[in-house]
Amino acid sequence: MLVSVFCVVLLSAATRHEELQRAFARPARIAFPEDEPYSPQKAALGKMLFFDARLSGEQNRSCATCHNPSFGWETPVPRALGALQRPVARHTPTIENLAESEHFFWDGRVRRLEEQAMEPVSHPQEMGYSMNRVVRRLSAIYSYRRNFEIAFPGEGLNRHTILVALATYQRTLRSGWSPFDDWVEGDEDAISEPAKRGFDVFTGVGMCSTCHTGWAFTDHDFHRVGVASKDRGRGLIDPEMAYRFKTPGLRNIALRAPYMHDGSLTSLREIVEHYRRGGTPSEGQPSDLPPLTAITDQDVNDLIAFLETLTAYEPHVSAPALPVD
Template structure:
């Protein structure tokens, strides 16, 4: 009897080891982002001075009409570069139409905003400034406000030759490219530290690349295909379709990267899901019956354990980026 019990324990141990051993296989393109793969505008890395200017602009409320909001209001470093709200709030108090996305590892991205309407980080950085609902400025207002400050006059002249709206975008984008998260438990696990991730997170990784079908969209070093999918959140928002009338883009939104995702709740383009558990359950259900839903979204039949493991794996993608808030020039 004792021998049988011992054999059973051994068999269970061997099985669990098999599961863990499988964890590093077939990860597809998942990996740790490579700084060398960042493509800078004109292949020129920014100077320290440009980065500091961009950082100060990012936190300066002068860039909003009522001087009550900066980029960091909706993309707050302490809230996972998001704002903790389902939908953001504009400088004039208007409720915005979509959830504020996080800013982690956008240096590797090629399209921006939930609908991908900006083709560069420079273009994206300027969008909210002149949005009628968000910061409610005009390019002229922005330049005028900055010209009143000696620090900005000096820095823009030194770095770019002049203050211009376009150069404001360059500086903010340069800073945003430094928001890099690449040393999570998952990255340490990939680097060979097999105890960096919990057994639950390792099982979650297997579900992530396998039964969970997550890598159909959340692939690559930043866990995004930079593509647009209708994932079955039915809220009458056409998403990408507004800019490209191809039928597959009806209700489709950009796949967000998942690094530090546990820090930027709530989730989805409308902020309608409050927790990662709800997100996993949404995909588990498969959005059956939702019009125009992507064929990639199908019921998953995940067990309670598998769902918990998936969340544990996403938590293992956490590597916070600490940003010291700068003094804003008078």
């Protein structure tokens, strides 16, 4: 009788664990909007544009200057330098795994990647140019004109098609296969025992999966996470959402230091300890985070080991050859 009960308990625990693993399994396809379907020509053009410094006023910075693929499509400093050689307002967020998102930027101020692609180009503190001037500059380059005619028959090179190409490329930016993915697929040796315990902490006592859900480890929602900052976040759009910021995904998180919207936390350990104590709330800036008093030092180490399994085996991306004539 006791043996039967023990077996049932073990089976139940194993089933729950498998269900949790499946909840974080990668989707087979990328979701593209019906009005802007994928084509390899659009994506290839978007990649060229993303790495082309001619989209900036001084032709000295591209989208990839701040969204560097070697650092998880972020910048390894708290705030990147913009067109005026001054730090921009916030830490550069990753642009990986955003095809399913309905809000972009830390404050979610735009609803489509096409809009997101336009803002840095035209912002005086970022790339310091305008879309109209980008169109004129690129139109003077024969190879760009020809490639746009192929990718967008009947439309060619214009403001709209530039933004669609950029957005199409960004939707293809999926983090690569990682040890965690192998584990989800059933390879028990893909990650270490501490990492497996860390997954249990992540989905259990650590409460991380409350917000970091799904295969990309984000609910794409907005939360107050107890960062001492004057930045009102989404409150700039909706006063009732003051100090809330979009949940970043966790794929390739070990490559993306520093962390948070202000780049104020410099390591995974600092991040975990921040959440462990419930952030740094104040009277004017409350936190949605309860202190995690049940988490032990061993749990912290295990959780970090788990987060490191989210790093892709081949996280880097090669730059494209750019049109020169």
